Each structure stands twice: as C-alpha cells, then as structure tokens.
Amino acid sequence: MNSLEHLQEKVNYDKIFDCVQCGYCLPACPTYETMERETHSPRGRINLVKMVAEGKASVEDLRDPIEKCLGCMACTTVCPTNVQYGQILEGAKEVIEEHDVKSMAQKKVEAFLFESFFPSSNWMGTLGNATWLYQKSGIQKFVQTTYLTALAPMRLGRFERVLPDLPSPFERAFRKRRVLPDYKLRTTVAFFTGCVMDGIFFKTNQHTVELLRLAGAEVLLPKEQTCCGALHSHSGKGLSAKELAMTNIEAFDLEDVDYIVNNAGGCGAKMTEYPHLFEQGTEWHERAKEFAAKVRDISEVLVELDGLTFTTPVPRTVTYQPSCHMTNVQRVSEPPRMLLNNIPGLKVKELNRPDFCCGSAGIYNLVNYDESMEILDLKMIDVIERKPNAIITTNPGCLLQMKLGVERHGLEGEMEAMHLVDLLMEAEPAAK
Ligand code: SF4
Ligand code: SF4
Structure with missing residues (x-):
C-alpha cells in the first residue's frame, strides 16, 4: 500500500463522497459561526480532508481546522446525506497523530x-x-x-476554582460494588463510573447508584472497568481507545445485566460507538455490538423503570444545557427533560439554542482556551436571558465548563451549574 492509499484508508476516503457540499450544516457549526472561515466549517473540513487524501494539500494544512473542530456533531444532525463526519474526523486526527504535526498546545x-x-x-x-x-x-x-x-x-x-467539594478517601475506599433495591427488583444493571466523573464528581456517581436502587435496580460496579477511551479517540490515539474498549467489554461481560448505565454524555456516546473500533466480521466486533446495545444514559433507565416519586418540591428556575454527544451521537434528548418536568415546584426554561455546544468538548477548552471561551460566552448570553438559578447538565466536561461560565460572568450566588442527578436528589426521591 503506498502512502496515498494509506492516507485514504485512514481518513475513510469513500465516506467523503457522501458530502454533496450543500452547506446545510454551516449554520449548525459553532466554529464556523465564531471563526467565520470556510476551512473551519464541516463542509470545509471535509473538503480539506479529501484534498489531503488526494495529495493536493499537506497533512499540516489539516492541523488547525481539525484541532479547532469541537467534535460536537451538530453538523451530522442537519446533514441531508447522513455524512459520517465523526468517522472522517477521527481518521483525520489519526493521520495528524501519525505525521506528528500537532500544535505545541495540543x-x-x-x-x-x-x-x-x-x-x-x-x-x-x-x-x-x-x-x-x-x-x-x-x-x-x-x-x-x-x-x-x-x-x-x-x-x-x-x-x-470551580471544582466541587471532593469526598474523603474513606468514602471512596468503602464504596459498595453491589446494591439492591429495598422493594421490587425490576432490573439488574452495571454502572460505568467514568474516570473524570469518578475522580471529580464522585458524589454525583453515588447519587446515580442511589437513584437506580430506589427505582428498583440491582446495581453492580465492575471493578476492572476503565476509561471509555473518548479522549484518546478524539486525540487520534485510536489504538489506545481500542485497548480501553476491550478492557471495558471484558469487565462488563463478566456480569449478566440488562443495561450498562452511565451518567456522562461523552462516555456514553463513545461506548455506543465501540463497534466502529473493530473490523466487521471479527469476534471483537460482535462483542462490541452486544456491549453497545446495552449502553444507556441514566435518564433513559429512570424513565423506563418509572419507579421513582419525588417527595419534596424544588422551588428553582432551571435551564437545561444538553451534552452534544448525548443528543447528537446517543440521540437521547427527551428523557432528561421528562425527569425535570416530573420534579414538583421546578420551573424549566428552555434555552434558545440548546443544541449549540458549550465549548467544553473533551480537552478542547484546555488546548483552545480562547476559542472555547468565545463559544462559552455565546452560550452564557442565552443562559442569562432565561434568568435561571441553576444550569442543569449531563456530562462532566459540560458541567465544569458551565461552572466556569458562571464564575467568568460573575454570577456566583445567583446561579450554579449542577448535574441532573444531583437536582433529582434534591427532590428527595422515593420508590413508587
Ligand atoms: S456535510 Fe452534509 S450538510 Fe454539510 S455540506 Fe456535506 S452534505 Fe451538506
Ligand atoms: S463537529 Fe461541531 S465544530 Fe466540528 S464541524 Fe461539526 S458542527 Fe462544526
């Protein structure tokens, strides 16, 4: 295989031709809106990848447009030809990694x-x-x-400055790895803890287990589970992502469960995409398909079980910032809203543009801080107009980013950013 053929295979060259260059995706793309350059739009990026794969542009030309892509997948939701942009993007990232042309910041x-x-x-x-x-x-x-x-x-x-209060090492060391409901057993699930969720938002993870238990689930926490691999995939480290996926598939295979539940939109999205990491027809591809079919967000499982009642009114006005990966990759958008609407006393105000990314995007806000803050500021204008006292999210990256938005706009004391699960606990849930 010559180097051009290798490039074409890596960037999923055959998928590029699904793009008819219509431009319907342009208004949905946050980086096209803030950077106002065709090369930083979905259509421009796809075109550039094609030119590189045909030897008409260098891999270095790809670096800035691809590093500045949030990977939010908003473009895929409006594309009339169903272009598999996620696979093209990950391929381009792997090529950039292989050619060692990443920016110093990255x-x-x-x-x-x-x-x-x-x-x-x-x-x-x-x-x-x-x-x-x-x-x-x-x-x-x-x-x-x-x-x-x-x-x-x-x-x-x-x-x-925006980190939550962390639990003591004692609390962490003595967490239970199996909990049972008090009353009727409706299902058995395994909980994917995630690494950022478990490291920083450990209390939210404990709340997640408690909500599942109250709703009637036996909850198992497999000890050998590891990072989902999303950050590795988004950084062009496909091989590492694959190894992590295999570890997780093995760890969860040991348990006979109905669902593999997570509370992090980005991790959930990556796990539903595990089959893409393996060659079709192989044993691992089949195992990845079985694993992915069981992956669910906590909100989906709580709605399906319908086993909770909220006993205490929550006199708050909130707005909901959905995780892009949960909406655009997992295609989960209604269950979190249904749960919010079930909380007595809660007033929910929809954002004007809920599907506009908050600018967190994995490690985007660390690598491209200024660009990320420009996107966050647009999000905060939308939030402030709704006058909420809490912004509800369903992903650790979005949660930290919205906390940063509150702090950056001097709104501490007026509003806070919270995970959906923590808000549900405020309403003192009980088994139905
Ligand atoms: S990605 Fe889809 S919406 Fe965007 S230009 Fe191509 S075909 Fe049109
Ligand atoms: S993934 Fe998001 S930032 Fe990247 S091209 Fe698509 S809409 Fe734009």
Whole structure:
C-alpha cells in the first residue's frame, strides 16, 4: 500500500463522497459561526480532508481546522446525506497523530493528561484524594487568596476554582460494588463510573447508584472497568481507545445485566460507538455490538423503570444545557427533560439554542482556551436571558465548563451549574 492509499484508508476516503457540499450544516457549526472561515466549517473540513487524501494539500494544512473542530456533531444532525463526519474526523486526527504535526498546545495538554492520568481510574481516584486534602488542609484557600493559581500551566488555575467539594478517601475506599433495591427488583444493571466523573464528581456517581436502587435496580460496579477511551479517540490515539474498549467489554461481560448505565454524555456516546473500533466480521466486533446495545444514559433507565416519586418540591428556575454527544451521537434528548418536568415546584426554561455546544468538548477548552471561551460566552448570553438559578447538565466536561461560565460572568450566588442527578436528589426521591 503506498502512502496515498494509506492516507485514504485512514481518513475513510469513500465516506467523503457522501458530502454533496450543500452547506446545510454551516449554520449548525459553532466554529464556523465564531471563526467565520470556510476551512473551519464541516463542509470545509471535509473538503480539506479529501484534498489531503488526494495529495493536493499537506497533512499540516489539516492541523488547525481539525484541532479547532469541537467534535460536537451538530453538523451530522442537519446533514441531508447522513455524512459520517465523526468517522472522517477521527481518521483525520489519526493521520495528524501519525505525521506528528500537532500544535505545541495540543502536545502539551496530551502529554500532561495521557501520561499522568488516563486510562488509570486508580490515578483519577488518587487525584481526587489529593484534591480533597488540598481543599480540606487550607492550602486551597491560601493558593486562591495569594493568586498562585495564575501560575498553574494550561490555565488550569481557572478550572481549579470551580471544582466541587471532593469526598474523603474513606468514602471512596468503602464504596459498595453491589446494591439492591429495598422493594421490587425490576432490573439488574452495571454502572460505568467514568474516570473524570469518578475522580471529580464522585458524589454525583453515588447519587446515580442511589437513584437506580430506589427505582428498583440491582446495581453492580465492575471493578476492572476503565476509561471509555473518548479522549484518546478524539486525540487520534485510536489504538489506545481500542485497548480501553476491550478492557471495558471484558469487565462488563463478566456480569449478566440488562443495561450498562452511565451518567456522562461523552462516555456514553463513545461506548455506543465501540463497534466502529473493530473490523466487521471479527469476534471483537460482535462483542462490541452486544456491549453497545446495552449502553444507556441514566435518564433513559429512570424513565423506563418509572419507579421513582419525588417527595419534596424544588422551588428553582432551571435551564437545561444538553451534552452534544448525548443528543447528537446517543440521540437521547427527551428523557432528561421528562425527569425535570416530573420534579414538583421546578420551573424549566428552555434555552434558545440548546443544541449549540458549550465549548467544553473533551480537552478542547484546555488546548483552545480562547476559542472555547468565545463559544462559552455565546452560550452564557442565552443562559442569562432565561434568568435561571441553576444550569442543569449531563456530562462532566459540560458541567465544569458551565461552572466556569458562571464564575467568568460573575454570577456566583445567583446561579450554579449542577448535574441532573444531583437536582433529582434534591427532590428527595422515593420508590413508587
Ligand atoms: S456535510 Fe452534509 S450538510 Fe454539510 S455540506 Fe456535506 S452534505 Fe451538506
Ligand atoms: S463537529 Fe461541531 S465544530 Fe466540528 S464541524 Fe461539526 S458542527 Fe462544526
């Protein structure tokens, strides 16, 4: 295979011809709106990938347009010819990785994250414990009041300020790996904890298990599970993503469950896409298909079980910021809204453009901080017009980004960003 044939195979060249260059996707694309360049639109990116695959442009020409793509998949929801943009994008990222032409910012962030934290969920737990100590010992207060956070690399100081209170190492170490409902057993599920969710939003994970239990589920937490691999795929590290997928498929295969439940839109989307990682007709492809067919967001399972009643009114006005990957890849949009509408006393105000990405997009806000903040500011204008006292999300990246939006616009004390699961717990759910 010569190098052009190799490039064409990598970027899914045959799929590029599904694009008829109609431009219907342009108004849906946040980066086209903020950057106002054809090369930074879905159509422009696809065209550029085609030119590279035909030897008419260099791989380096791909770098900026592809690194500046959020991967939000809003373009795929309006495309009349059903272009598989996600597969073209991941292929382009793998080519950029192979040719070692990534920007310095991308390389720095990837080195920091992939060499230190992922895929080891132990590491994320260790990070969580270290952060708990940092918060409880008074170091955090000292660092914040002396503005030492400004010295943190990759603007991590800005994210440090919006971290939630973390649980003690004791709470983390003694979590149960199997819980049973008090009354009627309606289903058995396995819970995918996720690495960022479990490292930073551990309490939300505990709430998720409790909601499932109250709704009538036996909940298992397989110990050998690992990172879903989404961040690896989005960084062109297809081989690592595949290895992580295999570990998860093995870990969850050991349990006989009806569903594999998650509470993170990005992780859920990646897991439903596991079959794309393996060659059709192979044993792993079949196993990945079986695994993906069981993947569900927590909201879908709670709606299906219909086993909860909310006992306490929540006198809040909220708006809902959906996760792009949950809406555009998993195609789950109604169940979270149905749950919100079931909470007594809650007023829900829809965003004007709920499907417009918040700018978090995996590690996008670390690599492309300024571009990400421009997108976040547009989102916050929409949020502020609704005058909510809480922004509800269903993904850890969106949750941190919306917390950053609240802080960035000086709205602390007026509104907060919360995971849907934590809001449901405020309404004191009970078994029906
Ligand atoms: S990706 Fe789809 S919507 Fe966009 S230009 Fe191509 S065919 Fe049209
Ligand atoms: S994935 Fe999002 S940012 Fe990327 S081209 Fe599609 S709409 Fe634009």
